[in-house]
Amino acid sequence: MEAAPQFGARQLSGFKDFCQFAHGTRVIAGRDLLSSAGFEFAKEGAHRVFVVTDQVIRATGLVDKVEAGLMDGGLEVVGIFDEVPQDSSTEVCDRCAEQARAAGADAFLAVGGGSVIDTTKVADSVFTHGGSARESEGFYLMPRADDGMGAPLPIAPLAAIPTTAGTGSEVSMGAVVKDHENKVKLEIADFPLFPRLAILDPESTATLPAAIAAATGMDALTHAVEGYVSLDANPYQDGRSLVALRMIRDNLERAVEDTSDEEARGNMLIAASLAITIGLGSTHSMSHPCGARFGVPHGVANAINLPHVIRFNAGGGADIADRYRDLNEVLGLESGGSDSAVGDRLATHVEGMIERMGLPTRLSQVGVPEEGIPALADGAMGDGLTLLNPREPTEEDYVELFRRAL
């Protein structure tokens, strides 16, 4: 049997040689769930909980509510770590693990956005298995039984309460943290990193400013769009991507326009957790170096880069464009016409959303200089997700895409 071509393969339709889908997180979504955080987390084996958050969230009073909810369920809160910065690092993860150990914790609860949740995952891994965050880097490399070939060893029970609707980290097995010393983003992915519990309650995003709701929401939209056209796409994820896109269509702009719209915020939390997948593509490959080199917030970078990648991909062949036709249908856009017309309509629609929500539309507006393009293109080429983009980009393609996004 001839195996699938090794790179640049078209695998968007037909029966694939391989796909894998895992979802290891119990999700509860609804209203008034924070008060039962303890009741729910106890079911996952938590007793002595170490809460991880950041100072901004702590100042909103949300953590106090969660703490009360934990205690109400008979759990003990043995410590609160609120030192997670915007762009967390290996050093923070190590410190967090150490404090949890000193506090005698047996479970972790993350209350925050992507940075907080990812930090908690890595900290929990270091807490459970020892070593350091930097040593944990790698894919599917966490300790396993039977000489490393058997079942992955579990980490201490971990729950997440997301305070943004975007990253999806609360239901994913991936984590990204910065390694400041080496100026790189460290990626860790393995099954034990699926949180055991995610609590999606719109109360957790009540104080989220409109601009951040917009940016993180665009991250979720990018996951839905990129996940659907990724070489890694599979029917399990397809269902999630399409429903996520429909929910984003109906709720994102509503939630941004009126931040008191609880229904829209709640639906965005669900949409974000549906959209997340590790099988993405070139938009993320481009946005990662924008964040690492110029501090562009992840959602903002995705919002700016996505339309350009859509146009590029749609010109890469009928099977790619056909996937975009599905997305256009969900969004109520014309799905017929030439391949490039299909891509262009979707891209224009995305650009319209960005503008209506008041997000920046160009990289030059968020601190990316023209001289930065070669390094960004190099970074995008070196991002693993480039391998999953449906149209194989060259470094020159990335230079051109960054130029258009600038």
Place this chain on the structure above:
Amino acid sequence: MPYFKDADEVYRFIGRLFQDLSDDEELGPKFRKADTTVQYQYRNPESQITVKMREGEEGQVDLGETDMEPEVVMTMEADTAHRFWLGKVNVTVALARGQMKAKGPVAKILKLVPLVKPVFPRYRQMLEEAGRQDLQEA
């Protein structure tokens, strides 16, 4: 049964390919842009190849024992490596299934994947020249 009977055979083919690439005037510098040192640890048969690709430095390939300190460690069956060089392994799938395990900054390695595609025929040719048709049918 594994394709290679012992470590020497791994070095004779896969090892030599790495050495050829490192010496290649066109491909060598492209690989060195990765700016890293990768160690490939193979099982069945037990063998190890360490490759230095540092920008502005000479390439270096150590077969077996080495003094070089790897930044990325890739672990796999020697068979998987062989099939990779024949162009029959999808790296992202192999990583997802744990057939290849990557320790360290994996992105640096993934960046090389698009570069190696033109190398596949070279590996095949090397096997042919060595009269190893048996290995070409992996």
